[in-house]
Amino acid sequence: MDYNFSDRVKSLKPSAIREILKNSSAPGLIPLSAGNPAPDAFPYEAIREVSQKLLEDTPIEALQYGVTEGYAPLREHLTAYMKKKHHVGGEGDDILITSGAQQVMDLLTKTLLNEGDTVLCEAPSFIGSLNTFRSYRAKLVGIPMEEDGIDLAKLEAALKTEKNIKYLYTIPNFQNPSGITMSLEKRKRVYELCRDHGVMVLEDNPYGDLRFAGEDLPSIKSFDTEGVVMYAGSFSKVVSPGMRVGYAIGPKEVIAKMVVCKQGEDVHSNMWAQIVCHRFMTGFDYEAHLQGLREIYRRKSSVLLKAMEEHFTPLITWSKFEGGLFAWCTLPEGVDMLEFVKRAMEKKACVVPGTAFLTDETQPCRAFRINFSTPTDGQLEEGIKILGETVKEFI
Amino acid sequence: MDYNFSDRVKSLKPSAIREILKNSSAPGLIPLSAGNPAPDAFPYEAIREVSQKLLEDTPIEALQYGVTEGYAPLREHLTAYMKKKHHVGGEGDDILITSGAQQVMDLLTKTLLNEGDTVLCEAPSFIGSLNTFRSYRAKLVGIPMEEDGIDLAKLEAALKTEKNIKYLYTIPNFQNPSGITMSLEKRKRVYELCRDHGVMVLEDNPYGDLRFAGEDLPSIKSFDTEGVVMYAGSFSKVVSPGMRVGYAIGPKEVIAKMVVCKQGEDVHSNMWAQIVCHRFMTGFDYEAHLQGLREIYRRKSSVLLKAMEEHFTPLITWSKFEGGLFAWCTLPEGVDMLEFVKRAMEKKACVVPGTAFLTDETQPCRAFRINFSTPTDGQLEEGIKILGETVKEFI
Structure with missing residues (x-):
């Protein structure tokens, strides 16, 4: 049967970025492209207790x-x-x-x-x-x-x-x-x-x-x-x-x-x-829980910052961030961002090209996004090192 | 501030039926208008066990x-x-x-x-x-x-x-x-x-x-x-x-x-x-669970059928149903269905006017819907009795 889709669905274009990220969940990849909360941020013991009681x-x-x-x-x-x-x-x-x-x-x-x-x-x-x-x-x-x-x-x-x-x-x-x-x-x-x-x-x-x-x-x-x-x-x-x-x-x-x-x-x-x-x-003590989360992400962000200072400076810069899960990094002029992201991915470090976040993804953009909540500390350090090495190949 | 809603939202008209049913969850009403599964149909012990284990x-x-x-x-x-x-x-x-x-x-x-x-x-x-x-x-x-x-x-x-x-x-x-x-x-x-x-x-x-x-x-x-x-x-x-x-x-x-x-x-x-x-x-034994549900609804439907035979026959008729949660009942010619539903509600028996289920709710309709899964057996018997008494007032 032939399907006659609605105009709204027909107009959803396949994304070039989706192609790049298609294999980003393959085993062995360092997941700097995700947006998941850190596994140790889940209050699962409290949830188990609450759930059992309410059922x-x-x-x-x-x-x-x-x-x-x-x-x-x-x-x-x-x-x-x-x-x-x-x-x-x-x-x-x-x-x-x-x-x-x-x-x-x-x-x-x-x-x-x-x-x-x-x-x-x-x-x-x-x-x-x-x-x-x-x-x-x-x-x-x-x-x-x-x-x-x-x-x-x-x-x-x-x-x-x-x-x-x-x-x-x-x-x-x-x-x-x-x-x-x-x-x-x-x-x-x-x-x-x-x-x-x-x-x-x-x-x-x-x-x-x-x-x-x-x-x-x-x-x-x-x-x-x-x-x-x-x-x-x-x-x-x-x-x-x-x-x-x-x-x-x-x-x-x-x-x-x-x-x-x-x-x-x-x-x-x-x-x-x-x-x-x-x-x-x-x-439960909800404010103490939030405080605990802030400690988790403060620690993880400091691992990221230390690695970026070691491997990115001075080629890759990043915007200041005081919270959240993401760092926004900018490549030096002249580096093709999409090529950089592809090359990094071949080396198992997966980040999101900045164009994914634009209203028009064909616009020029030298930025990419790093997530620091999903990877382990080791993955974070290894991933940043790979990105730092990769950018040098473009200079 | 003035809000300029989308055409799709502007075109959603308030329903005359919603007005009738507005108070249908008031305490003391007999809920023949709902569509909830019977409380004894929930496998909550199994769900509690499964939930605890997965957490x-x-x-x-x-x-x-x-x-x-x-x-x-x-x-x-x-x-x-x-x-x-x-x-x-x-x-x-x-x-x-x-x-x-x-x-x-x-x-x-x-x-x-x-x-x-x-x-x-x-x-x-x-x-x-x-x-x-x-x-x-x-x-x-x-x-x-x-x-x-x-x-x-x-x-x-x-x-x-x-x-x-x-x-x-x-x-x-x-x-x-x-x-x-x-x-x-x-x-x-x-x-x-x-x-x-x-x-x-x-x-x-x-x-x-x-x-x-x-x-x-x-x-x-x-x-x-x-x-x-x-x-x-x-x-x-x-x-x-x-x-x-x-x-x-x-x-x-x-x-x-x-x-x-x-x-x-x-x-x-x-x-x-x-x-x-x-x-x-x-x-779990899923097929046995389904068999158990069928027994629950078979029993509840027989309570309904017995009450309808006693209080509805011959004035109100109903369509044959071999499963599900609903009975569809038709009033004698000449009875104003919406008036009947309102009158029944004043007497605490709440059913849904049949026009609610039409593509055009202004069309003539002598039917109303009864749900038999939500009320208790006692509520079911009492509700049907009230509906049977109410219809006589219109003859």
Whole structure:
């Protein structure tokens, strides 16, 4: 039979990068290209305890249908917690539990976007979200990143000239892939600019709790008094990504539409995972757990930094990062980045070419992304050494 | 701030039925309107045992990211099981694990449908799926049901006259809401007709394992040698709906596109639930479990039938049902169905008005749906008595 696919599916082009990365999970490769939390970051003993207890106490609650909005005790706890700790969420806001934060990107796009409408995003930005926006046939407009976050002048110019902008997508903390953190001043200004142009902000904050240097900054959502910001939170990097539990905190009116869209996609999110997250947050010392994670990633990042200083300097440079899971590295002028990535891969060190994170992957780019949470310390040291040796072959 | 919602969201109209059912979960109401599995149908002791063991053996596997296609051992086991037991899935097919079967409806629609394209469906049909199709702005064309399934003459006429038909949506076993099972002859003919018109069949089979009378019939997918049928299976009615685990078995080419769409929606389905389903299917006597479920529903349906014979005959009639969770009842001519449902609700018996399941809920309809899995035996007897008394007030 011949299949007549939808235009949105027909327009999804096969990626050149996917070809390069196709074999990146082959055995023997050093996985600097992934984005998985470190295996020792999972609180699996606590989860086992919580899970056993809830399947003894309230098995039917964990196994029966739930409501689309999410498990009520988790919604209530998160609402109070995010308000108290991060000033996220106010009177005009509501909360929706999602099947991972990726579903927040999907549902907001479904709720706001017609084909051809514009999404502003940081350039570079997280490929998973960009692909979600593309699946709704968004026009993606990338705004360049500076050392302290998005380029405000270019953002303002885009807000003035682009048509039918529905939202700005930003990851203010330890951005994926650049590792960059947006300054406080820029956060305030991004809020004002978007508000003044009637454009929503989709603030994605999966890594905010993983700061291992510098000081916490307020989220953009914390300035929101006018229903401008949809905040996407996630348990993937702080409890478990396999559970697929995320959440959206944003204007009631928008959340209500997202609930209807979610009902048509998966009815509700896995109940066991929602209850485990609730009981883990409330029955254990959650702040101590987060502190433990920061120690794990501080240590791993210092292994990376030491190796980069030894093997990269002065040829390969990297952006400053104070948290998260990624380092963004730039090759010297004249080095063909895609050739470098291929050559490194032949030597078993696998990184992601920077073009993967652009709205147009045919644009020139000398950067690549390193993940330091997945590899072991030994793999990290070995991988950086290989990359350092590889770049010398291009000079 | 003013929100400019997408056309697809703007076109979702508030339902008159939702207003009627708004208070259906109020305490004291008899829940004949739900669709939950019976609480004693959950194998929660086995799930507790499996869950504890997997969080001891392989906690990281359960908590780490997985692949979009689904947990490989579950995919392999289901592929072999469905092929051997139900002749579902052949050389040209692949399997995708989804976040409940609802996601199969969503992903196939996303993969095939442009706005305004046509979906043929049974009339009446499952409201959840109809709403998913509506969220993609499908043109829904309802084909009337007969005692042995869809009206073939009307199906053929629609296949000939409607434009841009992407698929026929059907629930051949114990259909929701009508309880009707499609005859073997009609199954074969539906396959041939759709194939000959180049239209896919979306075969939704959530209740197939819950037959408590008559003989099992082959699925439409079992005839498929040409990549015509996408089969949607689910663990919701046989293990647990709260886990949100379903699956699609269909043409490789279509599944591949659905995988890309799923990646953008929720990356992958909850890992714990996928592993629990796999270990439950392989480590326990799954066939004995299914037999136990059939006994539970056979007993509950006999409570319902006895009560209906006592309180409904001769005024309210019902369609024959040999499995599933629902009975479809028809009021005498001249009775206003919506008024009847409202009046019954005032007396604490809550059923779903039949119009909820139509492609156009303003069409005339004298039917309502009863669920017999959620209420206790006592609630079932009391509810039917109230409905029987209520109808007399209209005569």
